[in-house]
Amino acid sequence: MKISNKQFAEALYELTIGLNASDLDIVLKNFVGLLAKKHKIKQTNNIIAEFETILKKKQGIVELEVTSARDLDSEIIKKIKESFGKEVFVQEKIDKNLIGGIRVKIEDKILDASVKTQLTNLKKSLTI
Secondary structure, eight states: OOOOOOHHHHHHHHHHTTOOOHHHHHHHHHHHHHHHTOOGGGGGHHHHHHHHHHHHHHTTTEEEEEESSSSOOHHHHHHHHHHHHHEEEEEEEEOGOOOOOOEETTEEEEEEEHHHHHHHHHHHHOOO
């Protein structure tokens, strides 16, 4: 049976909950040994990234990628953060092709409120 990086990360999370430093050291050594045995050492960075995602989710930390046509006002960013939870980190990106509006990426979901997408959807609905 093939084990995904996400499954390795979930297992690591479950194994490390509430451990003290010496127990954590033992678990991590065993985990690295398991990765070596399963020929997954090259995937370590991806597994760590998945682990961080799981940890943040369990701690209620939300990471957003907000893309807009121009820099957003701090009040708008504040309102976006309030919409998604207590501890929200926003990475802002500029995409001049959006025309206006915003696109918010959270985990593997994209909330697209860009003018470009709305115009595309309008065009589709008018041509049907």
